[in-house]
Amino acid sequence: MSSYNQINPKKIQDLQPSMEVLVPETRTSTLTNLFQNVPLRLTQEDLPSEYSMQSEADQISISTVSTMEAVYSLGLHEDDEKLSQKVAHKPPKQDSSDHPGGNTSCEVLIIETNLDEVDEIGPEAQKDVSETSSEASYFSWPEVEIPGSWGTYGIEENPWDDDDKPFVRFRDYNDLKLTRQEKSGVLTERIIACCSSYLDKCPQTGKYVLCKCNLAQKGLNNISILMFHHYLQYLDLSRNELTNLDALGELPFLMYLDASHNMLTDLLNFKAPFNLTHVNYSHNFVDMIPNLSKFWSLVYLNLSHNQVYQINGLDNLKYLKYLNLSHNQIRFLRGLNNKKLTHLNLEHNQIGFSEEGPNCGFKALPDLIVVNLSDNLLTSLRLFEEMEMLQKLIIMNNNISCLYEIESLKFLKFLTEVHFKGNPIASDDNYYEVCLKCIQPILILDGDVVSAEDKMLVNAKYAPTPFIASKKNHSDLFLLEQLSTWEVTNMTLPITKAPPRMIVVVGPPGTGQKKLIQEFYERHPKCLRLGISHTTRPKNVNETEGECYYFVSEEKFDDMVRNAEFVTVSDILGYAYGFSYEELMKPSSRDTILLLHTDLVGALNLRMRNLRPYLVFALYYQSDAYYSQLLRKYYYTYWLSRYDYRCKSCYATRCMCVDSLPNFASNGACLLAKILPKNYKALRIINDSGKINSETSSRVTSDIEEILKDIITNLPIKESPTKKSSVKFAEVNPSFIAQPECYMYSTESLSDTKVTSLNSDEITSLIIETKKKDGGESSFNLADEDVFHSISEVEFDFEPILSVVSESKLEEDSDEVRKQNRRLKPNQRIDKFIDNILKERELYIRFHRANPGIFCETVFTDKAESTIQKLEDLLKRVQNSSRDSWHSYNVKNDPAFKVMMTQRLLDLNRDIEE
Numbered sequence: 001m002s003s004y005n006q007i008n009p010k011k012i013q014d015l016q017p018s019m020e021v022l023v024p025e026t027r028t029s030t031l032t033n034l035f036q037n038v039p040l041r042l043t044q045e046d047l048p049s050e051y052s053m054q055s056e057a058d059q060i061s062i063s064t065v066s067t068m069e070a071v072y073s074l075g076l077h078e079d080d081e082k083l084s085q086k087v088a089h090k091p092p093k094q095d096s097s098d099h100p101g102g103n104t105s106c107e108v109l110i111i112e113t114n115l116d117e118v119d120e121i122g123p124e125a126q127k128d129v130s131e132t133s134s135e136a137s138y139f140s141w142p143e144v145e146i147p148g149s150w151g152t153y154g155i156e157e158n159p160w161d162d163d164d165k166p167f168v169r170f171r172d173y174n175d176l177k178l179t180r181q182e183k184s185g186v187l188t189e190r191i192i193a194c195c196s197s198y199l200d201k202c203p204q205t206g207k208y209v210l211c212k213c214n215l216a217q218k219g220l221n222n223i224s225i226l227m228f229h230h231y232l233q234y235l236d237l238s239r240n241e242l243t244n245l246d247a248l249g250e251l252p253f254l255m256y257l258d259a260s261h262n263m264l265t266d267l268l269n270f271k272a273p274f275n276l277t278h279v280n281y282s283h284n285f286v287d288m289i290p291n292l293s294k295f296w297s298l299v300y301l302n303l304s305h306n307q308v309y310q311i312n313g314l315d316n317l318k319y320l321k322y323l324n325l326s327h328n329q330i331r332f333l334r335g336l337n338n339k340k341l342t343h344l345n346l347e348h349n350q351i352g353f354s355e356e357g358p359n360c361g362f363k364a365l366p367d368l369i370v371v372n373l374s375d376n377l378l379t380s381l382r383l384f385e386e387m388e389m390l391q392k393l394i395i396m397n398n399n400i401s402c403l404y405e406i407e408s409l410k411f412l413k414f415l416t417e418v419h420f421k422g423n424p425i426a427s428d429d430n431y432y433e434v435c436l437k438c439i440q441p442i443l444i445l446d447g448d449v450v451s452a453e454d455k456m457l458v459n460a461k462y463a464p465t466p467f468i469a470s471k472k473n474h475s476d477l478f479l480l481e482q483l484s485t486w487e488v489t490n491m492t493l494p495i496t497k498a499p500p501r502m503i504v505v506v507g508p509p510g511t512g513q514k515k516l517i518q519e520f521y522e523r524h525p526k527c528l529r530l531g532i533s534h535t536t537r538p539k540n541v542n543e544t545e546g547e548c549y550y551f552v553s554e555e556k557f558d559d560m561v562r563n564a565e566f567v568t569v570s571d572i573l574g575y576a577y578g579f580s581y582e583e584l585m586k587p588s589s590r591d592t593i594l595l596l597h598t599d600l601v602g603a604l605n606l607r608m609r610n611l612r613p614y615l616v617f618a619l620y621y622q623s624d625a626y627y628s629q630l631l632r633k634y635y636y637t638y639w640l641s642r643y644d645y646r647c648k649s650c651y652a653t654r655c656m657c658v659d660s661l662p663n664f665a666s667n668g669a670c671l672l673a674k675i676l677p678k679n680y681k682a683l684r685i686i687n688d689s690g691k692i693n694s695e696t697s698s699r700v701t702s703d704i705e706e707i708l709k710d711i712i713t714n715l716p717i718k719e720s721p722t723k724k725s726s727v728k729f730a731e732v733n734p735s736f737i738a739q740p741e742c743y744m745y746s747t748e749s750l751s752d753t754k755v756t757s758l759n760s761d762e763i764t765s766l767i768i769e770t771k772k773k774d775g776g777e778s779s780f781n782l783a784d785e786d787v788f789h790s791i792s793e794v795e796f797d798f799e800p801i802l803s804v805v806s807e808s809k810l811e812e813d814s815d816e817v818r819k820q821n822r823r824l825k826p827n828q829r830i831d832k833f834i835d836n837i838l839k840e841r842e843l844y845i846r847f848h849r850a851n852p853g854i855f856c857e858t859v860f861t862d863k864a865e866s867t868i869q870k871l872e873d874l875l876k877r878v879q880n881s882s883r884d885s886w887h888s889y890n891v892k893n894d895p896a897f898k899v900m901m902t903q904r905l906l907d908l909n910r911d912i913e914e
């Protein structure tokens with residue numbers, strides 16, 4: 001027992017007369033309250049010798065006066081400090097200002113009752129009582145039943161800790177001489193007074209009341225008197241002989257109830273308090289859980305060591321976090337759907353099965369952190385597969401015999417502690433290693449700390465490198481492919497000859513696959529053949545028809561699609577790309593390997609069509625470099641195509657971009673100037689108002705002049721592939737042309753004119769494109785969509801420097817997104833465009849990770865040498881691979897082929913009609 005309540009009654013004799021005690025009002029009233037219920041009388045023995053009691057009448061009945069009055073009347077006055085020195089006490093932990101009444105040094109006065117009323121207690125009995133009392137500690141929690149302090153998870157800290165509140169005790173239970181009635185197990189007010197503590201405010205009167213009562217191990221069998229103690233919050237009735245708790249129905253504020261180690265058969269069979277959160281009912285005789293809906297506020301429920309044989313009645317306990325049903329007779333895991341449950345103890349039951357289904361068994365308990373299922377009959381660990389929050393699993397002494405079961409735990413990211421001892425698996429030689437391998441986060445296995453070295457060793461021993469894993473998957477797929485029987489599907493190719501073996505370089509746009517395969521082809525022209533795709537995108541200046549693409553119009557491409565001429569078709573950044581059957585089956589030597597590049601869709605189509613391509617994943621190693629490459633590649637072209645139809649570029653030894661739009665003028669040209677190669681020059685035209693008037697036009701002209709001069713004098717002339725010597729004017733703004741002294745501009749729109757004042761070899765072509773309005777000033781309003789359309793219709797016969805990226809891909813976005821886009825500043829939109837491509841790269845990478853083995857090689861286009869080396873290795877492998885695995889297939893003999901082709905055509909027609 002703590003010194004706090006271990007006061008020698010004789011101490012009172014140390015008190016000196018005329019000592020003053022300062023007692024806060026609230027405390028006095030509490031004491032008074034308490035004393036009103038406990039009529040006590042002081043006897044001569046209790047008093048210092050100076051105070052002799054003359055007669056019975058001098059005995060002070062405290063039932064009518066407050067304690068303090070009693071103390072005063074006895075002259076026991078002392079200031080708090082001195083008193084507290086004299087009386088053993090434990091000072092409160094917290095700052096006294098937290099407590100009502102200021103100074104809260106807790107003096108403890110023990111005042112004995114009238115001995116006449118008390119029977120003699122034999123030495124044996126006295127010993128019993130004192131033992132009982134010392135066991136029932138005020139400061140400890142109910143005993144821990146589960147190894148490893150599981151049982152204390154109920155409430156992490158004791159909110160009713162007497163240390164935190166002023167505490168007053170008048171008598172210690174040990175010093176009570178029990179009456180006959182009390183000895184027979186009847187709870188009396190005297191006992192309650194001895195066992196009560198912890199002052200808290202009464203919710204009704206606002207006065208302080210004692211709200212904690214620890215009646216553990218008092219031999220009680222009748223507690224009906226408790227019904228008068230409405231304000232109890234904490235009640236410990238453990239280790240008594242109780243058979244019913246009806247009286248608790250009168251305790252509306254009860255929050256904590258320990259009724260363990262009694263003889264109770266009914267669970268919580270009393271009127272539900274408002275907010276009962278913690279119930280310990282362990283070690284009783286409960287065999288059935290009734291519907292506990294009324295006890296909705298339960299957070300902790302301990303029903304261990306009862307006779308429960310099935311779980312039910314807990315459905316509506318939405319706040320239940322801790323449930324202990326250990327040492328019962330439960331056979332089947334079901335009836336638990338308490339979503340907030342974090343700790344579940346079911347050890348020592350007979351559970352062999354769990355309810356199966358989407359919201360059953362453990363699947364209904366997504367938040368479980370600790371589970372104890374030791375000493376049951378489980379044979380599998382699969383029921384824990386989806387318990388994502390699980391941190392600790394105790395499943396000792398079950399029947400888990402297959403090591404493979406541990407695999408079920410491999411996706412549990414937080415599982416750091418497992419106990420499998422006593423299962424057949426634990427005696428397997430590989431048990432330790434398998435556990436470490438499958439349960440990656442593990443820190444404690446069967447109570448022993450797992451060292452980092454062990455984990456590393458095991459991982460090194462068992463985990464294949466990604467390379468091997470990828471190869472293995474690949475070979476698995478290959479095997480599957482070999483084993484699959486030949487059948488005609490919608491994807492079956494309408495060809496009768498085995499297609500060539502092929503290497504396909506796959507990557508996101510702008511990765512440089514085209515350049516890569518060309519370089520590789522040039523190294524091995526004899527054993528490779530370049531596969532040329534069709535595309536609707538405009539030809540770049542340095543591209544030749546039929547060398548890297550067949551450039552076709554959209555109409556032509558659509559026709560080819562309708563005629564089913566393509567093996568695969570993709571839409572990339574608004575242009576269509578397709579690889580045709582004709583190109584696939586082009587006559588070549590049997591040993592020649594087809595080399596082509598596609599996007600992911602194309603590559604997967606080739607695979608689905610059973611063409612068995614060797615897929616090579618190409619990407620930029622450094623995403624920064626990829627970003628810069630995209631900027632170089634698309635910024636320019638995208639800008640031109642999207643924001644300013646009037647601004648076109650021309651290919652020349654030096655290029656000039658002329659623009660007349662305010663937005664472009666202020667941002668675009670500058671930007672272009674930065675990103676264009678050195679021998680290109682961007683011309684910036686300042687035109688804030690969006691109108692070209694005579695003033696701005698003269699500035700424009702002088703700007704042009706300046707730049708042209710600069711081009712001519714400073715920049716080295718480079719060979720132009722086109723060597724055009726004409727200047728193409730498209731709808732030339734008259735105000736430009738009105739400066740004949742600068743350059744000879746034609747006044748006729750859309751006509752070719754020589755630039756006479758410049759050396760035509762040096763400036764090969766120059767496009768100035770503006771919009772004339774009513775023959776006068778040109779007005780350019782960005783919001784004027786018509787301007788955009790009319791100008792985009794103008795045809796140019798020059799070759800654009802870079803591929804012009806269509807905006808149609810972005811046009812596919814919803815209207816809402818489009819509107820947002822419109823509101824963005826031009827450079828933000830471009831960033832978005834590039835962001836989309838970067839996201840596409842991420843998609844490719846994710847796809848690769850999720851499908852190990854689908855790519856047989858990964859190359860980095862910004863690491864040219866290693867890339868070519870890898871491709872050469874691959875080429876050797878492909879050359880050595882079997883060529884004859886194709887089934888010869890005779891279309892004529894296959895009725896299914898006809899049916900399938902008819903169906904395919906019908907589908908196609910329907911698509912076209914739609």
Ligand SMILES: Nc1ncnc2c1ncn2[C@@H]1O[C@H](COP(=O)(O)OP(=O)(O)OP(=O)(O)O)[C@@H](O)[C@H]1O
Nearest residue numbers: 509510511512513514533570577578579598599602
């Ligand atoms: N037949 C095809 N089917 C699907 N995708 C294709 C096909 N042909 C080319 N592609 C892909 O189209 C994308 C755009 O190619 P294109 O050459 O037009 O632009 P690019 O940005 O210069 O490409 P790269 O980065 O390879 O140089 C590339 O990712 C390419 O792999």
